[in-house]
Amino acid sequence: MKENKIYKAAIYVRLSKEDGDVSGVSKAESNSISNQKELIREFLKNKEDIVVVSERVDDGYSGVDFERPAFQLMLEDIKQGKVDCVVVKDLSRFGRNYIESGRYIEKIFPMLGVRFIAINDNYDSLIGKSQTDEIVIPFKNLINDAYCRDISIKIRSHLDVKRRKGEFIGSFTVYGYKKDERNHNLIIVDEYAAGIVSNIFSWKIAGMSQQGIADRLNDMGVLSPAEYKKSCGSNYRAKFQTKSKASWSAVAVTRILTNENYTGTLIQGKYTTPNYKVKKTVVKNEEDWVRIENAFEAIVNKEQFNMVQELLKRDTRVAPNNKTVYLFSGITVCGDCGRQMSRKVSTVAGKKYVYYMCSANKKDGSCSSHRIKEDELEKAVITYLNAYIEELSEIKKLLGYVEKLPLQESNIKRLDMRIVQLEEEAERYEKLKISVYEDLKENLITKDEYVTLKHEFEMRRRDALDSIAQINLEIERLVQRNGKHHEWIEAFISKKKVEILTRNVVVELIDHIRVYEDKRLEITFRYADKYAEALYLINNIDTNRSDKENRILQEVS
Numbered sequence: 001m002k003e004n005k006i007y008k009a010a011i012y013v014r015l016s017k018e019d020g021d022v023s024g025v026s027k028a029e030s031n032s033i034s035n036q037k038e039l040i041r042e043f044l045k046n047k048e049d050i051v052v053v054s055e056r057v058d059d060g061y062s063g064v065d066f067e068r069p070a071f072q073l074m075l076e077d078i079k080q081g082k083v084d085c086v087v088v089k090d091l092s093r094f095g096r097n098y099i100e101s102g103r104y105i106e107k108i109f110p111m112l113g114v115r116f117i118a119i120n121d122n123y124d125s126l127i128g129k130s131q132t133d134e135i136v137i138p139f140k141n142l143i144n145d146a147y148c149r150d151i152s153i154k155i156r157s158h159l160d161v162k163r164r165k166g167e168f169i170g171s172f173t174v175y176g177y178k179k180d181e182r183n184h185n186l187i188i189v190d191e192y193a194a195g196i197v198s199n200i201f202s203w204k205i206a207g208m209s210q211q212g213i214a215d216r217l218n219d220m221g222v223l224s225p226a227e228y229k230k231s232c233g234s235n236y237r238a239k240f241q242t243k244s245k246a247s248w249s250a251v252a253v254t255r256i257l258t259n260e261n262y263t264g265t266l267i268q269g270k271y272t273t274p275n276y277k278v279k280k281t282v283v284k285n286e287e288d289w290v291r292i293e294n295a296f297e298a299i300v301n302k303e304q305f306n307m308v309q310e311l312l313k314r315d316t317r318v319a320p321n322n323k324t325v326y327l328f329s330g331i332t333v334c335g336d337c338g339r340q341m342s343r344k345v346s347t348v349a350g351k352k353y354v355y356y357m358c359s360a361n362k363k364d365g366s367c368s369s370h371r372i373k374e375d376e377l378e379k380a381v382i383t384y385l386n387a388y389i390e391e392l393s394e395i396k397k398l399l400g401y402v403e404k405l406p407l408q409e410s411n412i413k414r415l416d417m418r419i420v421q422l423e424e425e426a427e428r429y430e431k432l433k434i435s436v437y438e439d440l441k442e443n444l445i446t447k448d449e450y451v452t453l454k455h456e457f458e459m460r461r462r463d464a465l466d467s468i469a470q471i472n473l474e475i476e477r478l479v480q481r482n483g484k485h486h487e488w489i490e491a492f493i494s495k496k497k498v499e500i501l502t503r504n505v506v507v508e509l510i511d512h513i514r515v516y517e518d519k520r521l522e523i524t525f526r527y528a529d530k531y532a533e534a535l536y537l538i539n540n541i542d543t544n545r546s547d548k549e550n551r552i553l554q555e556v557s
Contacts, residue, residue, distance in 0.1 A: 007050045007085035007115055010074050011040050014058040014093050033059055036089045043087070043119050050085060053077075063096035066104070078112055090120040163268045166292040170268070174261050175225035176299050178232075187266070187296040194299045196222060200256055201300045204308050207324040207503035210250035210257070217248040224248050225256075257312065263305050264298030267291050307507060307526075314340070327503055328377065328513065334358040335516035337367040343374070356515065370515050377515070378501055384523050385498050385509065392492050392531075398538050415471050422464045422471070429461035488527040489534075 013036040037055065044050055054077060056070035066072075077083040086109070088094045095101040109116050109125065116125045162169050167185035176197040180186040196217070203213050217224075223231055226246040260267060269290040271281045314330030332341035341356040354374040360367040433454055440450040492509060514522040525531070 005049060008053045008083050009044065009050045009085035009087050010077060010083040011037060011044075011052055011055040012058075012071065012074060012086055012088050012094065013037055013040070013055070014061060014063060014068070014071075016060070016062050033057055036093060039089055040087050040119065050087075053083060063092065063094070065097060066095060066100055078114055084113055085115040085117070087117045087119070089118075091118050091123070094118065160269070160290075163290040164292075166266060166295045168266065168268070168295075172229065174259055175228065175256065176262060177296070189297050189299065193225075193228060197256060197262060197299050200253060201262075201304055201308055204257055204311065205304070205504055205507050207327075207329070207507075209325065210253040212324060213253045214248040214250050217253075222248070224252060254312075257308050260305065262299045263302050264294050264296055265291060266295035311507065324503070327501060327506060328356065328374075331506060331510055332356055332377070332513045332515055334360065334367060334370050335514040335520070335522060336370070339367065341370070341515055358515075368517050370517050372515055372519050376519070377513075377521075380521055381506075381510070381513065381523065382498055382501060384521070385495075385505075388523075388525060389492050389495060389498070392489050395531075395534050395538070396489050396493065399534060415475050419468055419471055422468045426461045426464040426468075429457045429464070432457045433461075488530050491527070492525075 013033050015033055015036075041052075044052060054074070056074045058068040058070040061068040061070075074083065074086065078086075091101065095104070105116055105125070108114075114125075117123065159169055162185065168179070168187050169185065173179060173187055176190055176194045177187045178190040180188050200213055200217075203216070204210075208216070224246045256262070267289055269288065270284060272284055311330060326343050328341070329343070330340070333339065334341060337358065337360050339358055339360040342359040342362060343354065343356055346353050346355075355371055356374060356377060357372075358367045358370040361369045436445065436450055436453045436457070439445045440447065445453070495505060495509070498505060509526055511524045511526050511528065514524075516522070
C-alpha cells in the first residue's frame with residue numbers, strides 16, 4: 001500500500017426501474033437511493049485516505065448491462081483521471097451481470113488503477129484478494145446474475161399469461177382507444193379519436209389517397225396521434241417523430257389503415273428480446289403473436305378493414321394534383337393477361353376522350369390493348385349491377401321462405417342418421433384392418449395380400465370420414481339459415497337502383513372487373529362465396545319437398 005495516497009472517490013448508487021431487485025418493504029427502503037448514499041457516506045466518514053469528488057446515480061436502470069448513463073459518466077471521469085476509487089453499497093448495486101461485473105472488478109479497474117469498495121460484501125481491492133475473496137466475490141456475482149435471470153423469466157411468464165387472457169399490457173394504446181381508468185389492462189374506445197379513425201377508413205374507401213387524407217386532417221386542424229396523446233396529458237413521444245410538433249402524414253394514415261386492432265382484435269407479443277442480457281428487440285414470427293378476437297369494441301368492422309387491405313395492395317396511385325383515385329382504379333384488370341388496366345386521356349379536335357387499356361400493352365406490347373371507353377364501361381357496370389341487385393332481392397325473398405320451411409328439421413335428422421351410418425362404416429373398416437393383421441400373424445394370408453387389403457380398408461375408412469366432414473358442413477349450412485347470415489345482401493339492395501356510380505359503391509360491391517378484347521366484361525361482385533352458398537341452399541331444398549312447400553316457392557319465384 002502506498003503511504004499518504006489520497007483516493008478521489010465516486011459514490012455509485014443504483015435502483016432498478018421496476019424495483020425488481022427488491023422483495024419486501026424493508027429491503028426496498030434499504031436499497032433506496034437516499035439510504036444507499038447515507039450508508040456509503042457513513043462508511044467513508046472516517047476514511048482519511050478517501051475524498052468524495054462525485055456521486056453518480058442510476059435511478060430506474062437494471063443491473064443487467066452497464067450501458068447506464070451515470071455509470072458511463074463515472075467511467076469518463078476515471079479515464080480523465082478525476083476518479084480513482086469507486087464505492088458501492090454492495091455488489092448487486094454495482095451490477096447483476098456475472099461476466100461483466102467480474103470483468104470490471106478483476107480486469108478493467110485494476111488496469112486503470114481504480115480502487116473498488118463494496119461495503120456490505122466486505123470487499124476492498126486495495127487490501128488485496130484473499131483466497132476467500134477469489135471464491136466468494138465471483139460466486140456473489142453469479143448469484144446476482146442468476147437472480148436477475150430468474151426475475152426475467154418470471155416477468156416474461158407473467159406477461160405472457162396476461163396477454164393470453166386478453167389483458168392489455170402496453171404502455172400506450174393505439175390512437176382511437178384509451179385505458180380504462182379503473183383497470184389499465186382494459187381498453188375502451190376514445191370517442192373523439194375513434195371518430196377520426198372511422199373517417200380515415202371511410203375516406204380511403206371513397207377513393208382518397210393516404211396523403212390526401214393526411215392533408216385533409218391537417219387542414220381541419222385535427223391533432224396527430226402523438227400530439228393528441230400529449231394534449232390528453234400523456235408523456236408519449238413517437239420514436240419516428242422528427243419535428244417539434246408532429247402533423248399528419250401519409251405514413252401515419254397508412255399505419256392506422258393497416259392496424260388490425262381497430263377490428264377489436266388485440267394483438268400483442270410482436271416483439272421480444274433474445275434474453276435478459278440482450279436488450280435489442282427482434283420481431284417474432286407472426287404465428288407466435290398473441291391474438292385475442294373481440295377483446296374490446298371495434299371501431300371498424302372486419303369487412304371494411306379487409307376491403308381497405310385489398311385496396312392498399314392494388315395499384316391505386318393518385319394522378320398529379322388529385323387527392324382521390326379514379327372511379328375504377330385498382331378494380332379493372334385485363335381479361336387475358338390479368339394486368340391492371342390503365343386510365344388514359346386523349347384529346348382529338350379539342351375534345352377529350354377517356355378510356356382504359358391494358359397496362360402490359362403500353363409497357364412492352366406483350367398484350368393487346370383491350371381498349372374500352374370510360375363512359376361505356378360505367379354504363380355497362382351500372383346495368384350489370386342493377387340486374388344483380390334485382391336478382392339478390394328475389395334471392396332474399398326465397399331465403400326468407402326457405403328458412404321457415406319445416407323440412408329443414410327433417411333434413412338435419414336425416415343427415416344425422418347418415419353420419420351414424422358412416423361412423424359405423426368407418427369403425428367396421430378399422431376392425432377389418434386389425435383382423436387382416438391377425439390373419440397375417442397366423443399365416444392365413446401372405447404379406448402382399450395383407451398390404452393390399454390394409455390399403456383397401458384404409459381408403460374406404462377415409463372415404464367414410466370425408467363424407468362425414470361434408471355432411472357436417474351441410475348441417476352447419478342448414479342450422480345457419482337465419483336472416484342475420486344473409487346481411488351481406490343488404491349491402492347491395494340498400495343501394496336500390498344505381499343511377500350514378502361512386503367510388504364507394506364500386507369498392508363496396510365489386511371485387512374486380514375483367515375486360516376482354518371484344519369489350520366483353522366479367523364482373524366479380526363481393527361476397528361471391530356467400531352468393532354461391534345462397535344458390536346452393538335454394539337449389540337443394542327440393543329434395544322430398546311437400547306439395548305445400550312447392551307451391552310456396554313457385555309463388556315467390
